[in-house]
Amino acid sequence: MTDTIRFNLGESDIPKFWYNILADADIAPAPVLNPQTLEPVTPEFLSALFPMALIQQEISTERYIEIPAEVRDVYKLYRPTPLIRARQLEKKLDTPAHIYYKYEGASPSGSHKLNTAIPQAFYNKVEGVHAMTTETGAGQWGSALAMACNFMGISLEVFMVKVSYLAKPYRRILMEMYEAEVFASPSDRTHSGRAILEKTPDNPGSLGIAISEAVEVAALSGGTKKYGLGSVLNHVLLHQTVIGEETLKQMGLAGEYPDVVIGCVGGGSNFSGIAYPFLRENLKNGQRTRLVAVEPAATPSITRGTYAFDYGDTAKMAPIVKMFTLGSDFIPAAIHAGGLRYHGMAPSLSALCDAGLIDAIAVHQLGTFEAAAIFARTEGILPAPESAHAIRAAIDEALQAKEAGEKRVIVFNLSGHGHFDLSSYENYLSGALVDYTYPEEAISTIEERLPKVSY
Numbered sequence: 001m002t003d004t005i006r007f008n009l010g011e012s013d014i015p016k017f018w019y020n021i022l023a024d025a026d027i028a029p030a031p032v033l034n035p036q037t038l039e040p041v042t043p044e045f046l047s048a049l050f051p052m053a054l055i056q057q058e059i060s061t062e063r064y065i066e067i068p069a070e071v072r073d074v075y076k077l078y079r080p081t082p083l084i085r086a087r088q089l090e091k092k093l094d095t096p097a098h099i100y101y102k103y104e105g106a107s108p109s110g111s112h113k114l115n116t117a118i119p120q121a122f123y124n125k126v127e128g129v130h131a132m133t134t135e136t137g138a139g140q141w142g143s144a145l146a147m148a149c150n151f152m153g154i155s156l157e158v159f160m161v162k163v164s165y166l167a168k169p170y171r172r173i174l175m176e177m178y179e180a181e182v183f184a185s186p187s188d189r190t191h192s193g194r195a196i197l198e199k200t201p202d203n204p205g206s207l208g209i210a211i212s213e214a215v216e217v218a219a220l221s222g223g224t225k226k227y228g229l230g231s232v233l234n235h236v237l238l239h240q241t242v243i244g245e246e247t248l249k250q251m252g253l254a255g256e257y258p259d260v261v262i263g264c265v266g267g268g269s270n271f272s273g274i275a276y277p278f279l280r281e282n283l284k285n286g287q288r289t290r291l292v293a294v295e296p297a298a299t300p301s302i303t304r305g306t307y308a309f310d311y312g313d314t315a316k317m318a319p320i321v322k323m324f325t326l327g328s329d330f331i332p333a334a335i336h337a338g339g340l341r342y343h344g345m346a347p348s349l350s351a352l353c354d355a356g357l358i359d360a361i362a363v364h365q366l367g368t369f370e371a372a373a374i375f376a377r378t379e380g381i382l383p384a385p386e387s388a389h390a391i392r393a394a395i396d397e398a399l400q401a402k403e404a405g406e407k408r409v410i411v412f413n414l415s416g417h418g419h420f421d422l423s424s425y426e427n428y429l430s431g432a433l434v435d436y437t438y439p440e441e442a443i444s445t446i447e448e449r450l451p452k453v454s455y
């Protein structure tokens with residue numbers, strides 16, 4: 001047993017329930033506000049965007065929500081995903097730490113995003129929806145939802161952040177193979193896109209802008225198109241908990257329990273997916289695992305942002321939620337980890353960070369690519385640049401354990417592979433990558449850029 005590398009589960013181990021952290025963590029959910037009225041949203045506002053089943057999950061405080069059989073059947077294409085002991089990485093680092101990674105890149109679309117794309121498309125189908133809209137950064141979410149919609153007979157329009165659309169044409173082609181329509185954002189197809197192009201014709205786009213466009217198309221469709229979001233919202237984080245539930249079982253097979261669980265954060269879904277089941281064990285069963293969210297220094301919403309109500313998008317059309325935010329109107333630097341370039345953070349994760357139950361750190365771009373290179377050269381997998389943030393933190397944790405002379409058990413989520421990110425790696429290899437730090441001037445103006453709400 002001592003030299004086992006992969007901890008394998010069978011099809012019957014695929015979780016039958018999603019886990020809802022709101023049942024166990026003592027965080028009072030703040031109201032979600034309508035961006036026009038600044039008052040709590042009505043069910044009608046939300047139902048223009050989402051099917052009822054997802055709205056109910058969004059506000060649910062039930063501890064466990066059953067995963068529909070039809071969703072589990074599609075999960076069977078790639079779940080349970082592997083948990084792998086990174087023995088070659090441990091050897092390279094010469095660390096007494098034990099490092100494990102949960103490999104969500106094993107999904108057909110290449111990341112954890114399919115875990116929520118499948119149920120989102122499913123519930124839309126059940127409620128008679130035939131068309132959806134969404135945004136995508138690097139293209140991982142767009143590919144996942146494109147596949148899920150294609151399976152469920154739903155057509156999909158994707159607004160893809162322009163820098164990624166230009167740098168990552170292969171992701172667009174994958175989405176088109178799943179019969180989605182893809183537009184570079186800001187586009188001239190929406191009021192919000194045209195307004196931005198008028199002011200800044202060379203705008204590189206951002207997730208905030210792309211969300212505005214996708215929300216606008218759904219909101220103005222007269223109920224014929226619904227919108228799907230790949231992160232941030234409670235129902236999305238809920239769907240991702242299959243990651244942590246499987247990891248708990250797999251750590252049981254390994255005969256160890258993590259001292260630290262690490263994940264990268266853009267909107268917070270893959271991190272919450274692996275971390276919330278471990279947080280349950282901390283809260284209910286006396287475990288003391290440290291949970292570490294890793295963000296880019298270029299968009300450090302938790303470590304440098306403000307915990308306040310803010311718009312979910314740039315054009316102020318999406319709901320206002322209470323979260324760690326850098327302000328919805330600032331366009332972050334065009335780092336290669338496009339999936340982490342978001343100004344805000346999931347409300348539940350923000351509340352848990354604020355309550356001190358979850359830690360956050362920020363890492364720089366170059367260090368993350370160096371970590372990706374070490375990982376590829378020891379474990380073989382070329383990670384997504386987003387996931388490389390978690391690898392950086394895991395390596396640093398293992399090096400600290402070495403310095404302290406401690407055997408520490410480290411688990412991180414490898415949220416996706418980097419096979420569509422080769423132009424980013426080409427930049428790294430040619431020495432063209434630079435570090436970005438979120439500008440101090442922008443930090444000092446966050447407060448004044450927030451909506452003035454009285455909640």
Ligand SMILES: *Cc1c(COP(=O)(O)O)cnc(C)c1O
Pocket residue numbers: 111112113140141230231232264265266267268269270271339340384386387415416417
């Ligand atoms: C989208 C994405 C992320 C960031 O999103 P979260 O919701 O924070 O998980 C991280 N890694 C990969 C591979 C992604 O595709």
